[in-house]
Amino acid sequence: REYQGAPTGTDRECRGWRQEAAFRLLNNNLDPEVAEKPEELIVYGGTGRAARSWDAYDAILEELRELAADETLLVQSGKPVGRFRTHERAPRVLIANSNLVGNWDTWEHFHELEAEGLIMYGQMTAGSWAYIGTQGILQGTFETLAELARQEFDGDLEGRIVVTGGLGGMGGAQPLAVTMNRGVCLAAEVDGDRIDRRVETGYCMERIDDLAEAIDRCQAAAAASEPYSVGVRINAADLLEGLLERGFVPDVVTDQTSAHDALEGYYPSGYAVEEADRLREQDPERYVGESLETMERHVDGILSLQDRGAIAFEYGNNIRGQVREERGMESAFDFPGFVPAYIRPQFCRGKGPFRWLALSGDPEDIHRTDEAVLELFPEKDHLRRWIELAQERVQFQGLPSRVCWLGYETDDSDGRYERPDDQRGELTERARFALRINDLVADGEITAPIVVTRDHLDAGSVASPNRETEDMKDGTDAVADWPILNALLNCAAGADIVSVHDGGGVGIGNAVHANNHVVLDGTDLAAEKAAAVFTTDPGSGVIRHADAGYEDALEEAERSGVRIPMREASGE
Amino acid sequence: REYQGAPTGTDRECRGWRQEAAFRLLNNNLDPEVAEKPEELIVYGGTGRAARSWDAYDAILEELRELAADETLLVQSGKPVGRFRTHERAPRVLIANSNLVGNWDTWEHFHELEAEGLIMYGQMTAGSWAYIGTQGILQGTFETLAELARQEFDGDLEGRIVVTGGLGGMGGAQPLAVTMNRGVCLAAEVDGDRIDRRVETGYCMERIDDLAEAIDRCQAAAAASEPYSVGVRINAADLLEGLLERGFVPDVVTDQTSAHDALEGYYPSGYAVEEADRLREQDPERYVGESLETMERHVDGILSLQDRGAIAFEYGNNIRGQVREERGMESAFDFPGFVPAYIRPQFCRGKGPFRWLALSGDPEDIHRTDEAVLELFPEKDHLRRWIELAQERVQFQGLPSRVCWLGYETDDSDGRYERPDDQRGELTERARFALRINDLVADGEITAPIVVTRDHLDAGSVASPNRETEDMKDGTDAVADWPILNALLNCAAGADIVSVHDGGGVGIGNAVHANNHVVLDGTDLAAEKAAAVFTTDPGSGVIRHADAGYEDALEEAERSGVRIPMREASGE
């Protein structure tokens, strides 16, 4: 089927903007600029779909066109299954995707049902109509490094050198995310073409294949406090050993080679790319053996640099698990994963990837929101950096959109935001910004409503023992009460779309997660809903982590007045 | 800890009746008259608890006392974890119990967490504060038989003979449920004391140990269209063979011996109870062997009676599974289970166990609702029968309560219910009754608010492949999107308490289910909420079964105007 993307402009097809928002977002998810395979309804992430079939897609649009201001549409694994009168303050769309009863919660059973057209894989933002293209990964990497800088340095990476490996689809965002944080990035990549591509698209500043020269350039840039990034065509394990030989210890070491897959993702040392590719075909077993051998040296290198003072973390490529499982290297887990180290502290404060889209389709509307967020949080330096660089370097895909991490409440914004009333002063960071956008829509400074949503990966919205809730302090990694409460609470607070999914990035049976959308159409009702949702939603992250005993969350609760009923029993 | 049950009367401890209702229901669940082990917070069903610990219990009550009319309390596996401002039309309490991510959704992991005080088993109505004692099983059995009578006879069991086995804790409700449906019940029970207990408490009319005499009495009663029940001290397998020898074929044959447990639940033929008990201790293996041998004869007897024209069904004791698994008897499943046969047709019409409690504690308030439901549905003969006999025979436990099955809309109630306005005329059976109660509260005919709730076992609220969703027409037994959508929809419609549980009667990992409460305090807001919830909640049962292709559901949707978006794709 030919496919066009979302309608734009200020005329609606639906009976109200809240319905129209769902209508446009579903179509935006399938925009050829946004979706991987729109003709198959696949948005991203394997088979993450926006609707179960084209018939289901058509039917959803028809329901949305007819949906009244006090009705709610039910979507079950990508198929519209019901429409009921609820009330105006309730969600317009409720979505549940891919959820299975525990003992049947397997890929095998899922695929049986899928083959008969009875279920759909919703991924995270695919089946909930909230995907915004590749802006997400860049911003996530930027934010992870920003948190590292807050924890370890003075809030940015100025004068700091980050060493990493892998400049592929996701990993390629690393050099830019480092320089956006004012730091210096030295990245090993065996494939010269990949480095060249990153340099061409502005994600990496230079390619230098001589290691000594690259190190010199990095040190000079760091000494001058200049942002700088360089890709070196070298195996990451060899790079680390080279650094150790030279007695050079970077400030940070991590990795985004595709170590999760020893055969198809990772390159063994001692081969040019084409040679290794030949070996893989001719002797896959030997390939894997050598690949794991290199990985062991790679992890050894990371640990040695850590011993010498570098900050080390794993970036979700499972390189620690590989060498522990396949090479019996128990010390592999002597450096932490990125979620417990850098994401969780933000979750504790209710921070997560807040994103918004301009329903008008007009990039100017997003630029106006960019200004607004900077006006509202002038003290947030890395936010300014992100917004400015995103404006410069991020190409919009489909409906213009933006993402940045905002949380519950920060103490440093007090007094800077002009408060129209007492209540507004008590609002969270996310709520204050949403209300500001709503005002701009009301004033006509933004031409059509803005929809605010987020990733399912957020503070209180996910249970995923292999990723977001890995290694929780109290061992509650797998407790799924939290995302379910988060969804119910979003519904209670008045989000316009609420969804609950099984699976996502880690697969069927490995995660339960929820998300929300709020349509800012400039009305008082939208303001009321936004104030509630953007308090309860990040707030559920604060309480979830407070309950697990995290000090950061208990502190944030104390500072921002989040009620923790059994506070004395939390924390240890 | 000493324990008193719910506060009663018209004075509140909380700031509003919606909060007070939660406060009283939690306490009611722990009333010594209601709960099995209130001192351990256990309400029923193994370890189904109302709160995680006494500290958590105290904290919930404290939160409820303080909870404002626009706030929502979050309860995670029996522990209060947060309290947020939402809005008045939203739920006051959101509950998630025992939910685990699929791959960790096992008793083993649950027990690990439970041992550390990190989770709680919520059963169905224990952790959601909706249990009402043994009235439920009696009414469920009554309703199952009523549905059988509707399907097979003229709507009741007048002149029909039902043969069954087992007069234990649950099975003891059978004779009364049969006579309440105007039928005749012949029940085999090996334990004479059990029969005597049923006779003493009025659940069974007579005990006659001579089989020929008992059959004569049954036939005479049936011929005279008189309700009658008799317990015979005999093994159920022997009873069925005795009937076959005499060429006597009852109208209905079923069984509620505890066949699910061959050692501790079922008695082999050829032994008096004490002899069998001795054998069990001395030679458990032989006991099980003989027990299974008897079960095979027992199932053979059921199948032979079915062949000769009796209606046969299994009553959830797994006797079919036992003989198929342990004795290789493939024909065992030639007679159906009770859910697909008699419960599902009701679920298709949105019917389920609607229950309500009088917060005043005054039995008169329930009697007034009894009158109201009869006034409202004068044509529902079996409803009248149930209510009248329940008034006579059911002793209230804790807060006075009542249960009856009501559904979406029936065509026979039109014109009889006086409609205050046009909209009310379009309402479902459940909604019409709830509004009537609300009017009675407003008028002061009922002294304090009534809370309406239901079992998690309901039309659209459960995914449970071993019980409620066994053998769904389209194979979607394990799809848990439905109970999650049901919970979200209840929240959207404005229920006062909404909960989502894993487990329940079939255990961790085997079911996901949801329930709701609506407080009828006589206000317009309560009326608005009730009208919405009691449409969406049974409606979600209609759409779930319509989606699976059940004709009854598609018909009900057609008749009652339930929107089925892809109707043409439903049914086959």
Ligand SMILES: NC(=O)c1ccc[n+]([C@@H]2O[C@H](COP(=O)([O-])OP(=O)(O)OC[C@H]3O[C@@H](n4cnc5c(N)ncnc54)[C@H](O)[C@@H]3O)[C@@H](O)[C@H]2O)c1
């Ligand atoms: N958990 C998360 O949230 C998260 C987020 C982003 C990425 N990741 C992980 O990061 C990894 C990278 O993702 P991607 O999409 O960029 O993968 P990709 O396969 O597109 O890129 C991997 C790159 O690494 C290079 N490479 C492989 N082995 C090397 C070696 N030994 N030395 C130097 N270069 C080598 C390859 O040439 C390739 O360019 C994956 O394992 C992914 O799962 C995880």
Ligand SMILES: NC(=O)c1ccc[n+]([C@@H]2O[C@H](COP(=O)([O-])OP(=O)(O)OC[C@H]3O[C@@H](n4cnc5c(N)ncnc54)[C@H](O)[C@@H]3O)[C@@H](O)[C@H]2O)c1
């Ligand atoms: N699926 C459901 O919703 C549902 C509902 C109710 C009961 N059940 C099932 O019904 C069964 C009965 O439940 P209960 O609580 O009454 O159990 P129970 O153990 O209290 O009672 C069983 C009775 O059967 C008698 N009995 C055992 N073997 C016999 C035999 N061969 N002949 C005659 N009498 C015999 C015992 O003496 C006892 O009185 C259980 O298997 C239960 O799981 C299922």
